[in-house]
Amino acid sequence: MASVVSAINNTVPISQFNRGLAGKIFDEVKKYGAKVVMKNNMAECVLLSPEEYMRMIDEIEDARLCALAEARMEHFDAEKTISFDDINRKLGIKEEDLTDFDEVELE
Template sequence: MKSVMSALRDTVPINQFNRGLAGKIFEEVKKSGAKVVMKNNTAECVLLSPDEYAKLIDEICDARLLLLASDRMSRADLSKTVSQEEVYRELGLSAADLLGEEDVELE
């Protein structure tokens, strides 16, 4: 968890935007990753760098996929599963046949 000093450094009063300091604030966001914009001593919004935003979205997507996979596995009938070896045999393949092929990512 961030320290109190870190939290204070990562806040910016909204009136700084009105004073023409948006460019400076955006540069700080690029360095720190995020700034909390305060209005009337209340957090109004959070500014995130594009990299930080992408990282958070990726984490959310990964968490959703993990939840979905966990749910499916909890309801799976493992007696109906087929081993990798059985799939290879049915398709007339071996593990050696797939060496050097590009990996496929399933979601």
């Protein structure tokens, strides 16, 4: 029953936009979360706050990167790896060449 109540509370008929209630609807989205806009008894779109949208986009990107990493690890062969020192030797980079650089921060 709670999911039915939640669905009803999170839907808004498009006619409310036509009646000039967009500001109120947007305030509710910011305060309570996403709203589904209904048109002719069908879901037309979903309203999200910019923060919630960005959170979702970040989560999707994280999932894509995780899937890519997992796919790469399936084909990982330790025998084909090249050490950091070997790469530096191949490129002619010496330890003192790297001392003037700031630390790199990875997210």
